[in-house]
Amino acid sequence: MRNCSICTKEYDETSERSDYAQAGEWLAGEVWDDAGTLCPQCLENRARLVMMYCPEYMS
Numbered sequence: 637m638r639n640c641s642i643c644t645k646e647y648d649e650t651s652e653r654s655d656y657a658q659a660g661e662w663l664a665g666e667v668w669d670d671a672g673t674l675c676p677q678c679l680e681n682r683a684r685l686v687m688m689y690c691p692e693y694m695s
């Protein structure tokens with residue numbers, strides 16, 4: 637288990653990821669440079685925000 641660097645909750649880094657969480661993971665690596673430190677929920681939230689406000693990141 638790891639602790640998320642945003643919400644500090646424990647999460648299982650091997651658990652199944654939703655499409656949004658996978659997109660968030662990609663953004664963490666390519667844009668924010670904090671891949672591997674966020675829980676799937678925070679990755680999902682980030683991906684949703686980016687799709688709403690900065691869709692150019694996702695293209």
Ligand SMILES: [Zn+2]
Nearest residue numbers: 640643675678
């Ligand atoms: Zn989190």
